[in-house]
Amino acid sequence: MTNKTTQGLLTGNGLSPFYDQLLQFPLFQGMSRSELLQMAGNTRFDFQKISAGRHVVDEGEPCVRLFFLVSGTLDIFSNSDDRSYQMCERLQAPWLIQPEALFGLTFRYTLSVRAHTDCRFIMLSKDEVLRLFDDFLTFRLNLLNLLATLSQQRGHRPWRSAPKSLYERIARFFVDHSCYPAGWKELRILMEQLAIEVNDSRLNVSRVLNDMQHRGLIELHRGRIVIPSLELLFM
Secondary structure, eight states, X not given: OOOTTTGGGEETTEEOHHHHHXXXXXXXXXXXXXXXXXXXXXXXXXXXXXXXXXXXXXXXXXXXXXXXXXXXXXXXXXXXXXXXXXXXXXXXXSEEOOGGGGSTTTOBOSSEEEESSOEEEEEEEHHHHHHHHHHOHHHHHHHHHHHHHHHHHHHHGGGSOOOSSHHHHHHXXXXXXXXXXXXXXXXXXXXXXXXXXXXXXXXXXXXXXXXXXXXXXXXXXXXXXXXXXXXXXXX
């Protein structure tokens, strides 16, 4: 019997546009129409709209479900362990919030998320994720591939070639503290702290940052560095 929370996913002709939205996410790609119909009839999907400026998840909050952003834009906040600096990123749909936090050592989010614009989410509880993992080989392989890819990307980071200039060290710092290596970012950090992080003098860091601003790559503000398009730093 179709659960009330999934009835909206089925129409007289079969799958509704919601499943077109689900297929934007790696976890559901490659699933056949029959698998999607079976999933629709037996899976509890929840739906939520969150207004601009409202909380989605907080750092340290238990991760008990997956949030699939199907429309809207999010602000993602990541903090250093000592709270001396923070990276804010603006990410658009489709986006899956920290799937790795659903498993592992702590089962908690390591970042905070707010709605930058009005957002719509499709959500799956951990119990439903585990059931789909058991019932659908394609979903199981997609989830394993997603987690393995995240692990491989992070494991490779220490083995990249060392930056050859202060500009490259600063750009690498921006990338290494981002969830997604492109798009709008805002690093909230004091100049003295950034100099410590990239192992150079405050004066040299200031010179490089001002040159980057002159070239239109960043915008300097008191205690903040706005990066309109992170990918432009490497072009």
